Every structure is written in C-alpha cells, then in structure tokens.
Amino acid sequence: MKRFWKEVSVEPDGEGWGVRLDGRPLRTPARAPLVVPGRTLAQAITDEWDASGEKVDPRTMPLTGLANAAIDRVAPDRQKFADRLARYAEADLACYRADNPTELVVRQAENWDALLSWGRRRFDVDFATTTGVTHVQQPQATIERLGHEVAALDPFQLAGLSPLVTIGGSLVAALAVLEKAVTPEAAWDAVSLDDRWQLERWGSDAEAQAALDNRRRDFLGATRFLDLLGG
Numbered sequence: 001m002k003r004f005w006k007e008v009s010v011e012p013d014g015e016g017w018g019v020r021l022d023g024r025p026l027r028t029p030a031r032a033p034l035v036v037p038g039r040t041l042a043q044a045i046t047d048e049w050d051a052s053g054e055k056v057d058p059r060t061m062p063l064t065g066l067a068n069a070a071i072d073r074v075a076p077d078r079q080k081f082a083d084r085l086a087r088y089a090e091a092d093l094a095c096y097r098a099d100n101p102t103e104l105v106v107r108q109a110e111n112w113d114a115l116l117s118w119g120r121r122r123f124d125v126d127f128a129t130t131t132g133v134t135h136v137q138q139p140q141a142t143i144e145r146l147g148h149e150v151a152a153l154d155p156f157q158l159a160g161l162s163p164l165v166t167i168g169g170s171l172v173a174a175l176a177v178l179e180k181a182v183t184p185e186a187a188w189d190a191v192s193l194d195d196r197w198q199l200e201r202w203g204s205d206a207e208a209q210a211a212l213d214n215r216r217r218d219f220l221g222a223t224r225f226l227d228l229l230g231g
Contacts, residue, residue: 029068075155079151081162086146095128119146163222164222170191
C-alpha cells in the first residue's frame with residue numbers, strides 16, 4: 001500500500017483513543033475502527049504511521065499489528081484465544097532441562113529456576129521439571145490457576161502476551177513480563193538461552209542468527225506494546 005495521507009492524529013473515541021489519517025478513522029484489516037485503551041499507545045501507533053515512507057511496510061508497524069490483532073482476532077472470541085495461550089502451562093519451556101553439558105545445565109538453572117520460583121510465589125502453585133524432551137505432567141492445580149490468570153486478561157493484553165508465549169515457549173516468563181517481575185531483556189535472555197547456546201557452541205550461522213534476531217525484535221516489540229497499555 002502506498003502512502004495516501006499527510007497528517008496523523010489521535011482523538012478520543014468512545015472509551016478509548018482512535019488514530020486518524022487526514023481526519024479519517026484508521027481501520028483494521030477487518031474494517032473496524034482502530035481504537036485502543038490508552039492515549040500513550042495511540043500516540044505510539046501514530047508515530048509508526050507518521051514515520052512511514054512512500055510505501056507502507058507492516059514490519060515497521062508492530063504496535064499497529066498487535067492492536068489490529070486485539071480487535072480483529074482476539075476480541076471476537078476472547079475466551080477461545082485465552083484458552084490456547086493457557087495450554088502452554090502444560091509444557092512450559094522452563095520445566096524441560098538438559099542433562100548435559102554441565103555449562104548448559106548451569107545456565108538453564110540460573111535463568112529458569114528464578115522464573116519458576118517467582119511463579120510459585122506469585123500464583124501459589126508448583127511445577128514439575130524433567131530432563132530431556134519426554135513430557136512431564138504438571139499439577140492440575142497449576143494448569144487451572146495459570147489458565148485463570150490468562151482468562152482474566154483483556155483482548156489487548158492477550159494480543160501483547162501472545163507473541164511472548166509463542167516465541168518464547170514459556171507462559172511463566174510471559175506473565176512475569178506482564179507483571180513487570182522481570183525486564184523484557186532478562187525474559188528474552190531466558191527464553192532464547194538454548195538457541196544462543198547452540199550458536200555459541202557450533203559457531204554463528206547467518207541464517208540462524210537472522211531468525212533469532214527477528215524473534216527478538218518481535219518479542220521485545222510485544223513487551224513494548226504491553227508497557228504502553230499502562231499509559
């Protein structure tokens with residue numbers, strides 16, 4: 001899509017804030033008005049559109065994309081979307097450990113034990129851990145409690161949480177970011193630990209590094225979206 005507007009603005013719209021292009025409401029791919037809960041997020045979205053060149057590149061507009069997802073994909077069936085994310089509680093990345101080499105075992109323990117300890121304290125649950133890839137059954141009370149926490153989130157929170165969970169593979173890490181119990185960078189370091197270990201051990205591969213960099217960009221973009229929701 002070529003750029004067709006000159007001015008981008010933010011205006012109150014019902015209980016939220018809408019983005020306007022030359023005075024006309026910006027709409028989602030499903031043609032719904034793009035209205036977000038807070039002015040801070042709306043302003044950040046206008047900045048994305050204002051910075052666009054002659055051609056619109058969705059990859060340079062992560063906040064717009066997540067807002068679109070919240071409105072078009074999550075809001076129509078919030079519970080179904082929440083249920084899909086909550087299933088990650090059954091096989092959280094932090095529960096599956098290597099049994100060798102020692103350096104990797106130590107790194108995983110340093111990063112992942114802290115996340116699980118936070119989850120135990122915050123939600124009053126327990127986690128079962130294992131080595132290797134064989135599935136380990138989590139306590140039913142843990143699955144239900146984490147599912148309850150996810151189900152309580154609104155569509156915009158769920159849209160922002162989704163990339164953290166799916167990219168990182170850890171619902172606990174994603175919830176820790178949402179509640180500001182860990183920094184976005186620390187959470188990324190934790191969930192990308194295995195991938196970075198492989199690159200360190202076997203040498204840098206341009207394609208693998210680019211894929212990891214793209215995942216990091218999307219992960220941190222989602223953390224910014226969640227942070228802006230509070231403004």
